[in-house]
Amino acid sequence: MSQTNSRSRRNFLKGAAVVGGAASLGACTSPPSSVNSSPSAIARYESSPSFYPKHNERTKGWMRFIWQKATTADDWGYSEDIERPWGINLPRGEIDWTEDGKGPHPWWDQYTGAPMLSYPRFDLADSSYGIMLMADQTPAWREVYTRIMDELATRHTSYWAAIDWNTFMGPSPDRENYGPLNAPGYQAWPEHVRGNYDSPGWTANGVEPWGLQADPIGADGNLFFRGWLNLILSIYKYVSGDDKWEQPWQIAGYENEHFEWTQPKIVEHLHRQYIKHPEGPHCENTKIWPYCNSAAGLGMYLSDQLGVTNSHGVFENWVEFLRENYMGINDQNQIEWMTLYYDPLADFKVNVPGASAGGAGTAFYLMPQSPEIATQIYDALAHASGWRDPAREIQPNALGMVMAKALGDHSAVDRLSAAAERYSGPKWFGEDMDKFGWWFNYGEPWPRGQGSAQQMISEIAEGNWIDAFKVKHLDKYTAPTLEGVDYPSLGVDTAWNDKDSGVFNIGTYVADRNTAGQPTSWQITKLPDAAKAIVICDGATITNVQVVNANTIRVPTDIGQHQYQIYTGYFGEEVAMAKPVPMTVASASSAALTRRTAEQNAKAAESVMASGATGCPCCAGAA
Incomplete structure (x- = not known):
């Protein structure tokens, strides 16, 4: 492990809100007696804070x-x-x-x-x-x-x-x-x-x-x-x-x-x-x-x-x-x-x-x-x-x-x-x-x-x-991935690899109120080193995580609303897509062979809007 990655792992441990003595599954499970079965509490939770994209x-x-x-x-x-x-x-x-x-x-x-x-x-x-x-x-x-x-x-x-x-x-x-x-x-x-x-x-x-x-x-x-x-x-x-x-x-x-x-x-x-x-x-x-x-x-x-x-x-x-x-x-x-x-x-x-x-x-x-x-x-x-x-x-x-x-x-x-x-x-x-x-x-x-x-x-x-259509997430296929979720009992509203910190952020919720509180588990695959992964759920470290193989861990939990931070040591990698040979274009102009990038397309659209060239009175005076 590089010195940079080692420091990131230590920073993750120091910054995590670890509950004293909490080192078991208990932090991410709810006893059956505590489960509120009302639709408002189970089926549709209010949004919890998240710095990452989250389904509403x-x-x-x-x-x-x-x-x-x-x-x-x-x-x-x-x-x-x-x-x-x-x-x-x-x-x-x-x-x-x-x-x-x-x-x-x-x-x-x-x-x-x-x-x-x-x-x-x-x-x-x-x-x-x-x-x-x-x-x-x-x-x-x-x-x-x-x-x-x-x-x-x-x-x-x-x-x-x-x-x-x-x-x-x-x-x-x-x-x-x-x-x-x-x-x-x-x-x-x-x-x-x-x-x-x-x-x-x-x-x-x-x-x-x-x-x-x-x-x-x-x-x-x-x-x-x-x-x-x-x-x-x-x-x-x-x-x-x-x-x-x-x-x-x-x-x-x-x-x-x-x-x-x-x-x-x-x-x-x-x-x-x-x-x-x-x-x-x-x-x-x-x-x-x-x-x-x-x-x-x-x-x-x-x-x-x-x-x-x-x-x-x-x-x-x-x-x-x-x-x-x-x-x-x-x-x-x-x-x-x-x-x-x-x-x-x-x-x-x-x-x-x-x-x-x-x-x-x-x-x-x-x-x-x-x-x-x-x-x-x-x-x-x-x-x-x-x-x-x-x-x-x-x-x-x-x-x-x-x-x-x-x-x-x-x-x-x-x-x-x-x-x-x-x-x-x-x-x-x-x-x-x-x-x-x-x-x-x-x-x-x-x-x-x-x-x-x-x-x-x-x-x-x-x-x-x-x-x-800019296909920004092509690295997702080789990045740490959440798998084996028991959907539609358990839902996932956040799943994001923070490549700056090497932390995988996950949010779960009860998708089927009839299964709330039941035990379940899921896996994180494609880890750089499964043995070095650290799992924190709702502020408490989980220690009974199973290392399945060199790149996979299994996390025991329950069907409930939880926030996870998992130190993975994954800091991202660029994916260079090899372009196929252009298809034969018998009589097409050379311009037809030029494929602009999505970024160029977006800039072109912005220029049209900004210039008022569409002839719309609402935009014509915006220049």
Whole structure:
């Protein structure tokens, strides 16, 4: 051990509030008679002081529910008698909330954004964003987030995840029934296509010029399947550090035919498509959506940030195409219109005034990867919607609030947060009132998955949508790690390696009030020298810690609220990610091969906001 590390260990011992004579487990256990079983005392503790990132009560309650959703088995597999999904039907009728074991559990959101987004895979994607940000708050404890992400990813490779591509074959049988009330963008359809054209949401697998494409990933279309799948798999990689999805796995396609893929191969397929189609791949045959392309680009970006691929440069060409073809920007640099979707075969675009045509979603996905244009869209939305205007009453906008928080637009954050509290139905629920979600006053049995997950991103106290994609915690995979926690009985709200002091800080809480006070244990792995570890719990040194091996200790404790300081001797190490060889870019410009760092992106966004170049009157005079 170095002299510096020796001094740090001595300082840790001298500075610890060691209770005289307390050298046993007793300091971190509570006798059964002392356990207060009331929900307020067990299920939701008030926050205790912490100098490190710490989950708040709502965040812990939401994770309790998403854990239940993710780990409860349901059937996303193939069946010959699968009924057409609710969201594509005309008329749609009432939602059937019956849980009969057939198909995805009804708590997976299959209802929001019909007919385009009313499929449970979009709940999987939206839920993954909060998990990513939560994992960044406790980088030294990852096992529960990894399990949740793996369950989400596994569902997204099932037959039901691509239910639209696998079952909406040929032209829609409802073509003659479409109109302004059930076909988004209908008002902009040319007269000659009305009555002979498919509504958004109808994937039309099998139509010419592509014919039947049984593979939902390998198809020319269906970007809104593989783009989000790649994003989920990339988030899994960052959360866990595991290469599971980089190894071959099977995707279920038309009539349950299976196809072999890996996450890097998805990126390769996307890369080829963006070279061949600068306008972007399409989702349904034959509609190209800027919203979906933005999400696909973010998955490519994160994969590159993690060193798995090197592909995002070609997507930056699409961003320029977006600016020049899917946005109308006047001489004052103001957004006059944005394209909702474009059909290159029918040769028309659905343009909507301002930035309201999917602008929030497009900007949300572009913000970490292309912040200048995302900030311009955000600013237009903020101005048009009155997010900064105290004289206007505003409606909630979950993605708008995520972006406002990431950009430091505190006025918008405060007003959007107040609107969400007023209109979006935040509520605790469950038998023990230990789960939290956003209900939107729908009167449904469970929180709406997509909207609730989007709203939760802003609830993660120190979470920041832009910062999350800077992948700051790549050293977590080799740093001391908390493992073997008995979740969902015992929860962890703090898990942070302080690399300046060599101390691992852990906070635990009762996640299931019915198990409070029960004995349990957990392990710290990847220690530099397990024999030299010192464990202090609630100010008292624990001496009955078991040394499992040279790098692992087991700590006996109970299911309760405790604060631990563990001297580990870990002072950090930098992780240099080796970049793959850039993918072949046949005709792309050299600019497309340049991948800016996340830090450069963030500075670019700040310059846009500071300059007032977005044309927003609120920012124009700030220079």
